[in-house]
Amino acid sequence: MNKTLFGTAILAFAIISVGMVTQQAFAQYMGNVDPAGKTGKNTLEETLKLQRERVEYAQENPATGSGTPYLAADGVLGASAIAAAVFGGIAAAFFVRARSGRYAAQGRG
Template sequence: MNTKVLLAASLVAVFVIGIYGTYAVAFAQYMGNVGSEGQTGSYTLEEALEIQRRRVAAAEANPASGSGTPYLDAGGVVGASVIAGAVFGGIAGAFFIRGRSGKYAAMGRG
């Protein structure tokens, strides 16, 4: 009986979270700066396209800059993953080693 109630409550919770999740709407970023009285600036689509053209031209002029994501750097994706793995792996290793001995370890093992 309790498992049926728990299953039904869990199912209702999943549906309710799904319904409320649809209310989260992402709004597009406004173009331009907001003035002192709340009005938006005169940042038009043409100005935005011109800025993007300048960015593309600057990237083509300096191909050594790449995408800007240093994958093999310590501050990049792989470097940060290795450092995080080493830190958390060291902590997990310490817990595993300490767990093999002590007051609550199973008798006859280790």
């Protein structure tokens, strides 16, 4: 039993340590790759241009809102309602089981 458990632990440690091998950092080599200035990564200029376009689009179309779907199932309130229903159902199941369980005191409610 102990040999099996010990062997499993060593195997798990070996698999985890292989998965945690550090990758090399190439941040210092992120110069421009092509003459157009594209590096394959977002540069500051590319990010600023994209953000400028987003602001312009939002100003041109004020009826579209912020883009956050509050009432959708994948939005803020939808996700909150789904989470409340799931955890509320689990809590209700625990309360019902606690009232009728083997260790519930008889004659007290």
